[in-house]
Amino acid sequence: MNLSRTAMATVVAFIAALGVGILLLLAVGAPPFETLGLLVEGSLGSASKISITLLAWSPLVLAAAGLVVTFAAGLWNIGVEGQIIMGAIAATWVARTIEGPGWVVIPLTIVAGVVGGVVWALLVGVLKTRGHVHEIFGGLGLDFVAAGLATYLVIGPWSRTGVASTSGTDIFPEEAWMPTIDALGVEWPVIPVLLGITSVVLVWLLLKGTLFGLRLKAVGNNAYSSYLMGIPTDRYILGAFAIGGGLAGIAGTVQVTAFHHKLVPAVSGGYGFLAILVVLLAGFSAVAIAPIALFFVAISVGSTQIDLRLGLDSAFGGVLQGIIVLFVLFAGGWAAKHPNSSLTPQEEP
Amino acid sequence: MEATLNSIVAAAAPLIIAALGETITEKSGIINLSLEGSLRLSAMTAFVIAFWVGHALVGFAAAALVGAAIAAIIAYSSISLKLNQIAVGFVLTLLAVDLASFLGDSFVGERGPRVPALPIPFLSDIPFVGKVLFDHNLVVYASFVAIGATWWFFYHTRPGLIIQGIGERPEAAFARGINVNKLRFWYTVLGGAMVGIAGASYSLDVKLGWRETLTLNLGWIALALVIFGGWHPLRVALGAYLFGALQVLAFQLQDVFPGVSQILPVAPFPLMILALVVVHSAWFKRLGTRYPKLRNILGSEAPAALGTVFERE
Numbered sequence: 001m002n003l004s005r006t007a008m009a010t011v012v013a014f015i016a017a018l019g020v021g022i023l024l025l026l027a028v029g030a031p032p033f034e035t036l037g038l039l040v041e042g043s044l045g046s047a048s049k050i051s052i053t054l055l056a057w058s059p060l061v062l063a064a065a066g067l068v069v070t071f072a073a074g075l076w077n078i079g080v081e082g083q084i085i086m087g088a089i090a091a092t093w094v095a096r097t098i099e100g101p102g103w104v105v106i107p108l109t110i111v112a113g114v115v116g117g118v119v120w121a122l123l124v125g126v127l128k129t130r131g132h133v134h135e136i137f138g139g140l141g142l143d144f145v146a147a148g149l150a151t152y153l154v155i156g157p158w159s160r161t162g163v164a165s166t167s168g169t170d171i172f173p174e175e176a177w178m179p180t181i182d183a184l185g186v187e188w189p190v191i192p193v194l195l196g197i198t199s200v201v202l203v204w205l206l207l208k209g210t211l212f213g214l215r216l217k218a219v220g221n222n223a224y225s226s227y228l229m230g231i232p233t234d235r236y237i238l239g240a241f242a243i244g245g246g247l248a249g250i251a252g253t254v255q256v257t258a259f260h261h262k263l264v265p266a267v268s269g270g271y272g273f274l275a276i277l278v279v280l281l282a283g284f285s286a287v288a289i290a291p292i293a294l295f296f297v298a299i300s301v302g303s304t305q306i307d308l309r310l311g312l313d314s315a316f317g318g319v320l321q322g323i324i325v326l327f328v329l330f331a332g333g334w335a336a337k338h339p340n341s342s343l344t345p346q347e348e349p
Numbered sequence: 350m351e352a353t354l355n356s357i358v359a360a361a362a363p364l365i366i367a368a369l370g371e372t373i374t375e376k377s378g379i380i381n382l383s384l385e386g387s388l389r390l391s392a393m394t395a396f397v398i399a400f401w402v403g404h405a406l407v408g409f410a411a412a413a414l415v416g417a418a419i420a421a422i423i424a425y426s427s428i429s430l431k432l433n434q435i436a437v438g439f440v441l442t443l444l445a446v447d448l449a450s451f452l453g454d455s456f457v458g459e460r461g462p463r464v465p466a467l468p469i470p471f472l473s474d475i476p477f478v479g480k481v482l483f484d485h486n487l488v489v490y491a492s493f494v495a496i497g498a499t500w501w502f503f504y505h506t507r508p509g510l511i512i513q514g515i516g517e518r519p520e521a522a523f524a525r526g527i528n529v530n531k532l533r534f535w536y537t538v539l540g541g542a543m544v545g546i547a548g549a550s551y552s553l554d555v556k557l558g559w560r561e562t563l564t565l566n567l568g569w570i571a572l573a574l575v576i577f578g579g580w581h582p583l584r585v586a587l588g589a590y591l592f593g594a595l596q597v598l599a600f601q602l603q604d605v606f607p608g609v610s611q612i613l614p615v616a617p618f619p620l621m622i623l624a625l626v627v628v629h630s631a632w633f634k635r636l637g638t639r640y641p642k643l644r645n646i647l648g649s650e651a652p653a654a655l656g657t658v659f660e661r662e
Binding site for chain 1: 440441450452566621625629
């Protein structure tokens with residue numbers, strides 16, 4: 001396969017996706033170039049906006065790194081949303097219960113996030129390996145259960161003193177907030193960003209340089225052959241779920257201790273499903289998810305501006321992300337189908 | 350009691366049409382995972398078009414086209430581009446959901462036309478049964494026809510035999526001179542059109558009007574119903590009626606226990622997981638062996654070639 005031709009098709013797909021986005025904006029009577037400009041300005045236009053974008057990048061890339069592992073094992077971890085939420089719930093429990101200095105509480109919220117995410121992911125894994133329930137449906141069902149649990153906690157046992165509203169729990173004590181670094185008059189989310197970078201590096205090393213990673217990919221390629229070759233496939237599947245769930249759980253911790261500073265019903269921010277799009281666009285590569293997640297999160301953060309400034313529905317960001325991924329998938333399929341197209345000079349037949 | 354059963358039959362109707370559409374698609378060997386998005390976008394389109402034109406039937410036609418178009422994208426990208434059906438379906442789910450929110454934004458809260466009630470003369474006068482089954486509108490009668498027609502089609506017609514062939518053993522069907530991929534494409538489009546009609550039923554009949562949460566999670570429920578139903582139309586319909594009963598019950602309980610109203614929408618999902626565990630259990634599979642005549646309806650195996658790409662050698 002010719003790599004430059006695939007790259008060329010991808011570029012064409014991006015331009016086409018942008019074109020469809022502009023057509024849609026024209027269809028609803030919005031100024032297309034002002035809208036697209038606002039997407040950039042709203043996410044990267046100032047130091048404070050860049051820090052918001054980086055803070056949102058962290059949970060997205062954490063969830064995506066976990067998904068690279070589950071995809072390597074051939075699993076559709078649609079339960080990632082629920083794993084983020086359970087991580088957030090567990091971290092909230094620690095933040096509300098344990099009193100102490102930040103250097104005690106903050107690591108504990110991260111550990112709790114991991115535990116919450118791992119438990120929820122293993123549940124999907126056991127349903128698959130023992131109950132023969134496909135991970136898409138096990139995961140999806142548990143997503144909704146986790147979302148229901150978060151809503152119940154916010155309006156019930158953990159409701160704000162005096163008022164039960166869906167706006168969230170009480171704000172955490174400041175010892176449980178992930179610390180930031182002041183520079184250029186803006187607070188920078190250093191720890192979330194470091195967590196994100198670390199997760200990408202670790203997942204890359206795991207899949208490139210360990211026996212576990214190699215066997216995991218074997219299970220993903222052909223579970224039955226791997227089983228015949230003596231690999232305990234069920235254990236590898238559960239292992240992949242545990243890693244994916246753990247990283248998603250840390251994403252949940254970041255959402256509550258670095259962004260909201262409280263538990264809210266929609267705490268996952270939809271980053272779990274968005275992370276699936278990121279990984280699909282990245283072609284399942286651990287290294288590529290970092291820049292692609294940044295690109296996608298910039299669209300998401302910027303699209304809140306088009307709502308505020310132009311009165312457009314912020315769902316436009318999601319539309320643009322979806323079209324881009326769809327067209328790039330098409331381009332990949334097209335490039336594989338036409339190995340000798342006229343886009344590049346013909347090779348020897 | 351009559352009124353409750355009547356509302357269960359009505360509540361299940363769109364779900365039955367959507368789930369049977371997906372059953373047809375999957376029987377042919379293709380998974381259309383996009384149901385959550387297809388339902389949402391077709392519900393929005395149906396409302397907007399019917400609102401403009403002033404006629405519900407035009408809305409239904411537009412919605413069927415939307416559902417068919419999304420299905421055609423999945424079928425084309427699987428058959429011709431050899432892309433993963435789950436991946437394309439998942440991307441289309443999120444895309445269609447956001448597209449519905451974006452394009453439908455300015456229509457939230459508008460009032461549009463609706464499907465008129467149409468009690469069937471004489472039949473609706475039968476005590477009990479008439480009220481439960483024959484005092485509805487065209488959508489509900491269409492769900493009855495869909496159940497009977499898909500069942501008859503799968504198990505009593507030659508094309509029905511062929512669709513099972515291309516979903517189970519496409520190589521064998523191909524060797525018998527059947528154009529596997531062409532049939533798969535059109536059955537996927539047909540299934541998608543049915544999903545679109547179901548979407549229109551939500552915005553023009555069951556819940557009237559358009560808002561983002563109109564069909565929330567019902568697409569995923571319809572997908573799960575196909576598995577729960579073991580790809581058998583009658584069992585799929587039974588699942589839809591059970592779910593409809595749950596919905597109606599939850600709605601009625603809301604007045605008795607106001608506190609649980611936030612939790613009830615979640616209740617079907619643990620039940621869905623439990624139901625899937627049961628139908629995949631060894632105990633349930635033994636039932637099929639014990640009652641061979643019922644094997645068709647008790648089976649829980651997916652079509653053997655589901656989700657795979659067929660290429661002629």
